[in-house]
Amino acid sequence: MTVNTAKPRLNICITCRASADANGATDSRETDQPRERDGKLLYDALSHEMATRTDPASFDIVPVECLSNCKSGCSVALSAAGKWGYVYGNLTIKDHAADILKLAEAYAHTETGLVAWRERPETVRRNVIARIPPIGV
Numbered sequence: 001m002t003v004n005t006a007k008p009r010l011n012i013c014i015t016c017r018a019s020a021d022a023n024g025a026t027d028s029r030e031t032d033q034p035r036e037r038d039g040k041l042l043y044d045a046l047s048h049e050m051a052t053r054t055d056p057a058s059f060d061i062v063p064v065e066c067l068s069n070c071k072s073g074c075s076v077a078l079s080a081a082g083k084w085g086y087v088y089g090n091l092t093i094k095d096h097a098a099d100i101l102k103l104a105e106a107y108a109h110t111e112t113g114l115v116a117w118r119e120r121p122e123t124v125r126r127n128v129i130a131r132i133p134p135i136g137v
């Protein structure tokens with residue numbers, strides 16, 4: 001039997017563009033200027049925040065390319081062996097960055113991946129797009 005010792009993951013889509021209705025975000029097609037992907041900016045911001053922490057992280061931040069939630073970007077997914085997985089969408093750095101990390105921390109400390117509604121940071125509670133059943137439970 002193999003024991004999986006990998007930490008839970010906060011997967012961040014680095015190819016996302018913020019949805020037009022995500023708190024007034026501007027669609028890049030409205031400007032002539034190429035700009036960095038919103039998902040990459042979110043990944044950079046959260047990675048920087050994690051790097052400045054003194055306490056060890058209970059989860060890993062992993063860049064991924066597309067979570068098939070492109071129309072509701074920015075998107076992230078929480079996953080871990082034996083736990084429910086979650087996809088969150090319509091996220092922005094300005095409104096959600098700090099709470100995404102709080103949510104990932106709460107997720108990491110659950111046994112099943114189920115974070116109680118009242119324990120989810122308020123700004124991201126309603127951003128769940130999907131949840132995926134665990135394997136082997």
Ligand code: FES
Pocket residue numbers: 013014015016017039065066067068069070073075
């Ligand atoms: S590009 Fe981010 S979900 Fe598809």
